[in-house]
Amino acid sequence: MLVLTRKKGESIVISDDIVLTVLSVDGENVKLGIAAPRNIDIYRKEVLDAIEQNNQNAAMNLETLQKTMKGFGQIS
Structure with a gap:
């Protein structure tokens, strides 16, 4: 630094x-x-951390939903 x-x-x-x-x-x-x-995004560090955490949670929730739906034969 x-x-x-x-x-x-x-x-x-x-x-x-x-x-x-x-x-x-x-x-x-x-x-x-x-x-x-x-064109340059500027964020406070704590806001960027929260955005990244929300994105990770959303991705994990999508994976869980897809696995659950596969279990019910909804998607292949």
């Missing part, structure tokens, strides 16, 4: 087209501004 120190108003550039700017610091809270192309 790369660790950088930035102050309010300072930025970090990623891959020429993504700019992270520190907008404010209030105690332990840091407000970041992100300038990136519209």
